[in-house]
Amino acid sequence: MVLYTALFLVLNLGSQLIGAQHLQVGFYNNKCKDAELIVKEEVEKAFAKDNGIAPGLLRMHFHDTFVRGCDASILIDSTPGNLAEKDGPPNGITLRGFEVIYNAKARLEAECEGVVSCADILSFAARDSVHITGGMFWEVPAGRRDGRISRASETVDIPPPFGNLSVITQAFRKKGLTQDEMVALLGAHTIGRSHCTSFSNRLYNFSPTNSQDPTLNRFYASQLKQECPQGPGGSIDPNLVVEMNLSPALMDPSYFADVLKCRGLFTSDQTLTTSPQTKNQTEEYAGNGLIWQQDFVAAMIKMSQIEVLTGAPGERRSEIRSNCRRINP
Ligand code: HEM
Structure with a gap:
């Protein structure tokens, strides 16, 4: 009973935040109905082989949201002319779980091409990672678009472990x-x-x-x-x-x-x-x-909406990336 009350509170809180941010629970229901299921399957498959995938994806989502908002900029590969976020100091060798997102994206492109953003995939995967390790489940408001910029130098926005x-x-x-x-x-x-x-x-x-x-x-x-x-x-x-x-x-x-x-x-x-x-x-x-x-879930829902790109008029350029590792040509 207590758990159900808690769950209700959490979901209710989630829906209050959604309106404010133009994201929607069930965003893909009519566009790509198995989107969340496919992400969950990929998280479960990877977790069965290595349970470190769950903390890895949760941390990756946090690091993505703190640099240019939740725009999947963390997933972009460096190029000869640009050192990307994933190769910045706090990420470098310590982040893990990228292939889970890349695999989910490949399946989603095969199923509904050009529809599901990498930023939403990462947000769903972070939620699934919490759930699979015995934590709460919550509905993720979706409809994020992907950014086109990723710079290692901007990872200074991620707080350091030696910070007071x-x-x-x-x-x-x-x-x-x-x-x-x-x-x-x-x-x-x-x-x-x-x-x-x-x-x-x-x-x-x-x-x-x-x-x-x-x-x-x-x-x-x-x-x-x-x-x-x-x-x-x-x-x-x-x-x-x-x-x-x-x-x-x-x-x-x-x-x-x-x-x-x-x-x-x-x-x-x-x-x-x-x-x-x-x-x-x-x-x-x-x-x-x-x-x-309850507080963790409410804060996750808020964090996962930091500076989201939704394609609103006047917004800086965004897209649905076809490959999470690189911006569309
Ligand atoms: C003041 C804020 C934070 C600092 C300074 C911080 C710092 C760190 C550091 C240094 C690591 C170890 C990385 C490594 O050496 O492998 C780590 C791991 C981790 N962090 Fe944080 N973190 C912060 C906040 C958060 C937040 C807000 C989340 C998620 C909501 C998070 C999730 C995680 C997880 C799940 C791991 C384990 C990653 C793994 O096993 O691969 N952290 N954090």
């Missing part, structure tokens, strides 16, 4: 998201993995006075040091990865309990305990997973 509360809050505000929404979204760090290089400064060279970050739980720090040992000259193997937490395949609220135990992996996670407001919210989510689920 004011840095990361500012990055979310810049995209129209509140600090509360940011805290809810950070719960995504309950699934997946991280490369050691994304946080090794906290273990070995934190500051001139502390080699190890004093806000990091000591036992957790020594575990991480074992998983991410220093090589010659203090180097860290760029291929080494650790799991985000003890249940990295489950979309549960354990992230918030971890942060309260000083087991947040990044500075940007642990920083949630540094203000009374974000600490209270972290405690609330750690104690009540349903509230977090």
Whole structure:
């Protein structure tokens, strides 16, 4: 019963946001009726082989929305004259799951050519990724079009893992998201993995006075040091990865309990305990997973509508890309 009430609240919230943004739930019903089903099948197929696909796609969607909005600019390949977003510093070797979107797009082009945007495919796939890892399901308002520009230099809009509360809050505000929404979204760090290089400064060279970050739980720090040992000259193997937490395949609220135990992996996670407001919210989510689920879904629906291209009059150029890897000729 509680779950149904929560679900209703979430769907209701979703529909309030939709009108404001010109996107529609069921956008493809009359245009390409199996669009969402095909994306879901591709996510499921890939997940059966590698469950890391789910966190990979969720993160990819976040990174796409923070650079030029949700326009699938992250999916575009670099060319000799242009280093694309996917090869920018926060993406480079750490993003995964591209082939799931490319495969879904190939099937959709065969089924209904030129109809389903890469941006919508990515948004559906992020939703399916949350659902497949035991999280909530929600209806995704659709009708996004794809952008024609992708620049690695613009990935500076993606907040860094060493950012403190004011840095990361500012990055979310810049995209129209509140600090509360940011805290809810950070719960995504309950699934997946991280490369050691994304946080090794906290273990070995934190500051001139502390080699190890004093806000990091000591036992957790020594575990991480074992998983991410220093090589010659203090180097860290760029291929080494650790799991985000003890249940990295489950979309549960354990992230918030971890942060309260000083087991947040990044500075940007642990920083949630540094203000009374974000600490209270972290405690609330750690104690009540349903509230977090509702807030997470509402924030995802909002994030996935950042600066969308809908082909409205006066809008900058957009298209339905026929291959997600490159802009149409
Ligand atoms: C302050 C904001 C954020 C920062 C600084 C941040 C940073 C990071 C970093 C450094 C990694 C590890 C990448 C690697 O080394 O492999 C990561 C992973 C991840 N992030 Fe975030 N993130 C933020 C917000 C978000 C949001 C809003 C979402 C989604 C709603 C998200 C979803 C994920 C997921 C699912 C992973 C695991 C990826 C995988 O397993 O491949 N993150 N994040």
